[in-house]
Amino acid sequence: MVNNNLTSQLTETLSVDNGTDETPIKWCSVSLSEVLEKGNRLEASVYDVESKQAYARIKDGIYPPVYLLGINSPVKKAHYGGRLKRNYVEKNSKNAIGFIGSSEMLDINPQPLKFMVDDERVSNLHVKRGTVLMSRSGTIGNMSFVNETLEKFLISEHAMRLECDDYPGYVYAFLKSKTGQALIQANIYGSVIQQIEPEHLTGIPIPNAPNEIKSEIDNLVSRSYSLRDESNVLIEKATQLMIKELCLPAIENFDLKLFKRNVPVDTFNVKLSGLTYRLDASYHVPIVDAITQHLKENCRELTTVADTRISKRIVLPGRFKRIYVEENVGRVFIGGKQLWELDPCNKKYLSLSKHGDRIKEQLELHENMTLITCSGTIGKVSLVGKHWENWAANQHIIRIVPADNSVAGYLNTFLASEYGYHLITRHTYGAVIDEIDDLHVSKIPIPILKNQDIQRLINVLTLQANEKRYEAYKLEQMALKIMDNEVIYAKRPELV
Structure with missing residues (x-):
């Protein structure tokens, strides 16, 4: 009779092992000194395994690190535009300028949908060529680099500006690397809308590589973004030819x-x-x-x-x-x-x-x-x-x-x-x-088109622009490869 008892049957059923694996849990130990060093932050993400490994990799690397922001740091100023009421105007309004967000800044040739009057009120939304941009709200850590194309627009306060005296392309490449991204993610805060602030950069180490390597990486990144500018010029020329012909x-x-x-x-x-x-x-x-x-x-x-x-x-x-x-x-x-x-x-x-x-x-x-x-x-x-x-x-x-x-x-x-x-x-x-x-x-x-020569020229210009973008991609990938192989993962001569 007992074996037929419903409670007994439920107990036996619940005790059956269905062979379901538990979801792996990442864990690590954290010392009190680490908590103090991280500004008394207690979020688990700050001490994520990948970020701890990235931090150790830089600290123990071949080149002694410096902090991204601070004394003797590569970034001299980190800031973002102030919040303000956005009064949008029509595209063809007097002194209208395109306004883009931190996701649009990633586009090769951003096409702004919103426009504001370019006056003193929006002056801190302008960006200077050679500035490194990093999304700081919502999706954190997406990187861009201000070239001639981006310099023409206002960029929202959701993009942090990192201004460097020398080698901004080197900073860009480091922060875009997997190691740099892991270090950025460890500094995110916020339970609903995630954010990162300029002061959090003071805890991110970056290898202080020789100037020759910094210069090589910086040149590759700068050339990559210059090629994007050139491709945009070709696209605009092709479009204007089509508009004129029609x-x-x-x-x-x-x-x-x-x-x-x-x-x-x-x-x-x-x-x-x-x-x-x-x-x-x-x-x-x-x-x-x-x-x-x-x-x-x-x-x-x-x-x-x-x-x-x-x-x-x-x-x-x-x-x-x-x-x-x-x-x-x-x-x-x-x-x-x-x-x-x-x-x-x-x-x-x-x-x-x-x-x-x-x-x-x-x-x-x-x-x-x-x-x-x-x-x-x-x-x-x-x-x-x-x-x-x-x-x-x-x-x-x-x-x-x-x-x-x-x-x-x-x-x-x-x-x-x-x-x-x-x-x-x-x-x-x-x-x-x-x-x-x-x-x-x-x-x-x-x-x-009536004029087939113009149609062929439009076609050629567009394909040339596409080829320049391919070259720009290769240059950036080369910069990231040098960053990984010769800086972040470089081995000491005695260990080779």
Whole structure:
């Protein structure tokens, strides 16, 4: 009778070992002196195993360390812009200047969506060329370097400015290395919105390498960011050539056939024959018809992305459950948020054994593909560089495989322009999350220019810009490799 007792049965069931492994727990001992040295901080993250190893690696390295900020330190001033009420203005307003955040500063060629009046009130949001930038709120530790492109914008207070007298590229490379990142992460505070302050840099050690090594790394980083500037100039030149050849006015100067003017909302008519089974007003916005009609009048032929002279294939991957693995055993995997970065931060790695076929058939990227974000944020356009060859991207990005390299650059330039953006986003659907699909992309109008020499030149300039970005990537990777091999992990001569 006892064996049939419910309590007895439950006890026996609960005591069964199902062979489930417990989640590994990281642990380490912490001395009182360490707690005092860390400013009496008791958060476990401050004493993380990886950060302790990174700290010991620098302390015991071949080159005696100095602290990042303080006496005899490489960073002479660490600060960020003050908080202020942001009064945004229109892009074409007098003295308007682009305002970007700590995520946009990572883009090769940032495209600001917000603008402020450039006056004394925002003076501390400017940045000087050669300044090292580090995101200090939300996502901590993303690094950028102020070049000619970034110098033109205001940058939010969420980006910390590190100003150095000498070798700022060396500081940039150290903080971007895995060791530098581990040391940054150990200084984060905040339970809801994580942050880091300039005073926390006083506890981060950096190897005091010989000036020859510092100079070499600094030059590589500076050249890398100069090449990004040069690529942006080429892209702008290609875009302006296209605009001039098509006689395109500024977006705000198009003559929109509005039903009523001087009213709070745009009001317009749509013929029944023009509905094409779409009843959402955003599909029928007048700017799209105005751009399309203008293109017809000023190009040799208006075709679509699906034209075999333009593309071979348009790929929208299916949704799938992702299996991530460690860096050295998987394929690099990026998302739409990272499309405009040269070397995307926060990369993940997909399992080749679990996703090998899907990667090869749908996810893989190849040089000169055009990528378009198709979910959430619609219409971000990027051209795949040589350094992204065989990487994988998620299902929120549509791939356009160009017909050949004679049209790849031109196709990308048109779609990446503000005119292409309106033609892409008019297809947006969805009540909660915006979406477009491969069928919509296939219908996007593409103008064939009357002057084929100009079209070829636009194509060449865009591909040259893409090549410069590849060279910029290689230079930065070389700087990071020297930082690792000759500074952080360098062995003493007697131990070799």
